[in-house]
Amino acid sequence: MGIIVQKFGGTSVGSVERILNVANRVIQEKEAGNDVVVVVSAMGKSTDELVRLASQLTSKPSKREMDMLLTTGEQVTISLLSMALIEKGYDAISFTGWQAGIETESAHGNARITNIKTDQLRSELGKGKIVVVAGFQGLSIDNQITTLGRGGSDTTAVALAAALGADKCDIYTDVTGVYTTDPRFVKGARKLEAISYDEMLELANLGAGVLHPRAVEFAKNYNVPLEVRSSMENERGTMIEEETEMEQNLIVRGIAFEDQVTRVSVIGLPNELTTLSTIFTTLAKNNVNVDIIIQNTTSDNKTTISFSVKTSDLEDTLQVLEQHKNELQFERIESESGLAKVSIVGSGMVSNPGVAAEMFDVLAKENIEVKMVSTSEIKVSTVISQQHMVSAVDILHTAFELSKTTARV
Amino acid sequence: MGIIVQKFGGTSVGSVERILNVANRVIQEKEAGNDVVVVVSAMGKSTDELVRLASQLTSKPSKREMDMLLTTGEQVTISLLSMALIEKGYDAISFTGWQAGIETESAHGNARITNIKTDQLRSELGKGKIVVVAGFQGLSIDNQITTLGRGGSDTTAVALAAALGADKCDIYTDVTGVYTTDPRFVKGARKLEAISYDEMLELANLGAGVLHPRAVEFAKNYNVPLEVRSSMENERGTMIEEETEMEQNLIVRGIAFEDQVTRVSVIGLPNELTTLSTIFTTLAKNNVNVDIIIQNTTSDNKTTISFSVKTSDLEDTLQVLEQHKNELQFERIESESGLAKVSIVGSGMVSNPGVAAEMFDVLAKENIEVKMVSTSEIKVSTVISQQHMVSAVDILHTAFELSKTTARV
Structure with missing residues (x-):
């Protein structure tokens, strides 16, 4: 019982079937008695397709116009996921970045979140609604649509979790958690039950690729417990939180x-x-x-x-x-x-x-x-x-x- | 010299090549010394594609979420057209409906425009910029993204022309003007040089299909001179304005x-x-x-x-x-x-x-x-x-x- 923020990346929402699957994951948390905020990325390769269109028009697109273009991707996903949830009998409402009160620097392409006004989201959660928010995007003080750069949806999810005082932020991805090393190369690679923010930061920066370093930093600063887990399988993932009773006698963790x-x-x-x-x-x-x-x-x-x-x-x-x-x-x-x-x-x-x-x-x-x-x-x-x-x-x-x-x- | 509003429909912006063609039409007006506001629809069949996605998820989509979904179409076009204009060396800036100050009723799917706050647009025009606005969409008083229903982009263009006190509103389409009757069926069909608002209203309501009746009504109420013309060919189109010295002795006009x-x-x-x-x-x-x-x-x-x-x-x-x-x-x-x-x-x-x-x-x-x-x-x-x-x-x-x-x- 509490507020749970769930984040689903592009692969997890890459088709109508996958959106339906995501809807079921969301409903699971809702049925468990939680207030649920869902953050989603653009569907599969749709961002690449938009970039391709722009590249046919110009080799150096205006960063402002690129943000205007790319933010449509997440807007498509939030509306479709909300429709799926409503079709399944749940009250859901979607918000773009600016509607969700996500304020950023006046920089295009790589803006940092400066503040989140949560009134609207809290009001909808209060009505029992599932709130679906577009990741990766925000609004600058001069009313410009901005984007948060690579890994932006992870950052949106963690920032919303921090601003709402959420109990947990679940990052759903195409792997089942954080591993001691890449299981595609090392047979003995083992999924970690837990890892500290700092360790995850080093691993993220070193190219482990499951989670964007900025999101981890944000989570560390606001002490938001994260779980990296699979959107396809139901097993537990890896908890990322302040080191407490974790595997402390393991000197090397990954x-x-x-x-x-x-x-x-x-x-x-x-x-x-x-x-x-x-x-x-x-x-x-x-x-x-x-x-x-x-x-x-x-x-x-x-x-x-x-x-x-x-x-x-x-x-x-x-x-x-x-x-x-x-x-x-x-x-x-x-x-x-x-x-x-x-x-x-x-x-x-x-x-x-x-x-x-x-x-x-x-x-x-x-x-x-x-x-x-x-x-x-x-x-x-x-x-x-x-x-x-x-x-x-x-x-x-x-x-x-x-x-x-x-x-x- | 003055303010010109140009509107280009979905077919006119249906591909990268056509967007480049539209950019040239826009530049022509700019080079003629006018302040130019461009209103565009979603690219070609992209709206149909979004509707298809939604229909795979639900047979009765939430109207609010449908508006959220469909408005991405015009947002893609405004950013691409702005990029094309910037690439050609012109200062351009895109605005979604809500950024352009287009306020509507709190109805989804078929909202009416209630007011347009033009400060931002005027300010950008004042800086010499070409302003590109997403058609078909607005913002309700409770911060919801709304759409204007069929022919919505025509209405956006005419409403902006009225609010900005534009000298003219040019509706670019895939025909060269308003004809006495459908030239696909009647060999002798002739393009009209001019027609009154009321006549156009009757023709629009009777299925002539070049211009949406709501847009014509808006133009009549605010006395905005319209021209329906081809986005592909350079010839003059048909003027729609208060009856003055038009073809008055023609009892039947179409x-x-x-x-x-x-x-x-x-x-x-x-x-x-x-x-x-x-x-x-x-x-x-x-x-x-x-x-x-x-x-x-x-x-x-x-x-x-x-x-x-x-x-x-x-x-x-x-x-x-x-x-x-x-x-x-x-x-x-x-x-x-x-x-x-x-x-x-x-x-x-x-x-x-x-x-x-x-x-x-x-x-x-x-x-x-x-x-x-x-x-x-x-x-x-x-x-x-x-x-x-x-x-x-x-x-x-x-x-x-x-x-x-x-x-x-």
Whole structure:
């Protein structure tokens, strides 16, 4: 009994049949005595179709008009889902982002939610209605329709849950929960019963892909309990909440990985205070997303800076650096593609020194060369050869005993 | 120099290529020094596609949710057209119905416009922008998205023209103007240079189909000059405005016709004051649209009421009447399908008695039996056999000299 926010992504509402299935999931929560708010994305590939239409008209669409265009996708889904619920005998009402009181910055394409006026939603919930809200969209203070960027519907759901003081926010997706690592690659991958916000943040940022980092951050800030679960199957998913009695004696909780990584080294730079900022400001201005950064100063007062980028960004990266050669005064650039990033994540690391060492040791025993390292309080990332990626994940998964559920306190 | 409102229907914006063509028509007016407001419908068959989706979920969709669903269609078009205009180097901005300040009744599916707040539009026009507005939609006082019903985009355009004090409202469509009769059937059909609001109203109501009657009524009430013209060809269309120096000595200005008409006669009704109202209230409550009504009282104080309906409504009509047989106390019902309605329209009739007689005379000479007659000040409608429809229109077109342009004063 309480308020439940449910979020269903594009795949979960991708057809009339799936919308009917979603309606049943919603009714289940309603019948359990809860007030239900449902947040939905655009149906399946409909957003891609709209983007394709726009691309036939212009190669650089106005961001404002793009928001105007794309927000129709969720509006279609909310009306169809409401119709399905009404047809099944439940009182339902749909709201666009602006009708739901979702206020955002005056930025198009990637606006942040600034406030949610919940009066209208509360009033409808008070009448016993199921409220269906369009994800991904809001209204800026100057009455412009805005969108929240990638993973926007997750953010809408979590923000609504926070604003309504919901008991829980369920993120329904096409997987059954958060896994210790990707089950498509590692046989022993196990679904986690629970994980902390910080761990999920590291996993989300590391490309686990089930949940958008912004939504997790929002949930952490407002302490909204999340559950990631399947829209197709009825089993329990993974709870994401403040660490309490979770699997605390598991030092490593998950392993994330991604391929198509390239290391770029800028060699023989003058060792000046502004070198770092110059390089990375220049790259950022040119929309090159840099991941791991390593700096090494050599004895001749020259410095070498290495960083990793997506392989698809390599060409742009080299071009930008060459354009600024006079300014940066480096000697030469080396790059190596065909790399992958493998990261272990777990909040237990903070109080368990030696986890990184153990990771390196495991990899060394398998003759896997570590080419870059980056650490945070709750994760260790290594860059290795792409051909070793899957086997590295596999042996790390075994070494850190991630297949075992018995470790739960 | 002034404000021009342009309206483009679904066919005119049915593809990316056609949107680019529309953009060029808009730019033409802008380059001529005008402030331009463009009203567009949903692309081609996209509304049908949305209706199909809804029909897969429910046979009786909530009207509110249907409005939520259908209004996405125009929102897609406004954003795409704005992108096309921006790509061509013009400053354009799109507005949904609610953003454009279009306020309506709190009715879904068929709301009337109650007010238009033009501040925002005026402000954007003041900045030199081309303003693109979604047709067919508005916002009720309780913040609900509403639609204006059939021909809604025409009404949006005319209402905006009235509210903005526009110099002209151009209705772009897939025909080149208003014709003396349907050129697909009558070779001599001629495009009219001008026509009065009242005449257009009769023609629109009689199924000429180029312009929705509600839009014409709005234009008449606010004295907005309309031009119906082709979105594909550059020729002048037909002006619709207060009768001034128009083709006044043409008594008949156009001939409208439609097939699939059925005559229903309710025979042997008691001749009571309430009979008429009982019959037609009952039919209206059951959504049967009655067109021509004729009453005949016979010597035995019994009455016979005949009326015409669309043939597709015949079954419903008979069922409703039989259900109320006890109440209505009629003797029997007769019906005749396979009929058509042919009407002559012209404001000159008011001052020219004998036009109806001439029409009957022309039809009689061709051995065409007139089965029902209905007249107004500026039109005469006859119901005849469907097989004679086209030839009747043809001979009337010739008899009233509609092919001749020389009649213009």
